[in-house]
């Protein structure tokens with residue numbers, strides 16, 4: 001329902017791993033948490049689920065403080081850690097049934113649920129494999145299955161797509177859509193922006209422990225659209241026409257139209273029809289990753 005990270009700071013020795021981090025994930029919202037390796041994602045996640053105390057600030061899960069009402073708050077949040085540890089001789093399905101017992105789910109029902117979830121996550125052939133023998137990616141998928149058992153109203157997934165095959169990614173996307181409809185709040189971290197496209201509604205960007213921007217996915221896609229660089233005989237006059245098609249900047253003899261909202265040929269046709277002499281046209285793709293790196297360059301340091 002609601003995850004609120006409120007002015008959280010954390011030091012490791014002299015390193016300020018988190019510097020006054022604040023953001024919210026609301027009802028039915030799926031937020032990506034994107035930053036380079038070492039940006040502070042896992043530290044934020046560990047503080048938000050209550051396994052690491054912040055030096056200052058707090059996290060509220062449905063209004064409950066994770067530092068002051070840890071038990072109640074953590075019951076309301078499901079978590080898949082970056083590197084789940086399951087050093088046990090239990091077989092996977094048996095362990096799932098054992099964990100489901102904590103939530104009062106009877107063994108028969110738990111076995112059915114477990115088989116279904118693990119099969120969906122591509123672990124159908126490894127239901128009776130000992131967890132200690134699972135690879136890191138398999139442990140991650142197992143942790144995802146386990147986080148779903150008690151159906152909490154909020155979720156935090158740390159680099160969950162990493163370790164999922166294409167079928168697992170589809171499973172995760174469908175799950176996110178279902179959660180959205182149910183009004184759950186979901187935060188999932190990734191160091192690759194294009195990985196969160198198609199799943200996240202908004203993206204919280206973190207760099208060197210600081211939040212450097214929060215954008216909706218449609219704002220990002222808008223800004224990541226291609227740019228058109230045009231050399232035209234009457235630069236200043238062309239601006240009023242080109243403004244309809246994106247953000248316009250003049251650079252000497254060139255006009256740059258970024259965030260292009262139509263095809264390059266439609267733009268050129270209008271210029272030519274209006275009597276301009278178009279001398280040169282170049283289109284530059286701006287990928288999601290470029291958007292991310294530009295954001296870091298502009299706001300990061």
Ligand SMILES: Nc1ncnc2c1ncn2[C@@H]1O[C@H](COP(=O)(O)OP(=O)(O)OP(=O)(O)O)[C@@H](O)[C@H]1O
Pocket residue numbers: 012015017035036037038039040041042043044082191
């Ligand atoms: N327990 C710790 N002791 C000392 N330094 C730590 C500890 N945990 C994290 N750090 C440091 O804090 C910074 C943030 O790390 P964090 O793991 O939160 O980043 P991340 O964004 O999750 O990166 P990754 O994608 O690589 O997991 C890094 O510089 C990291 O080395």
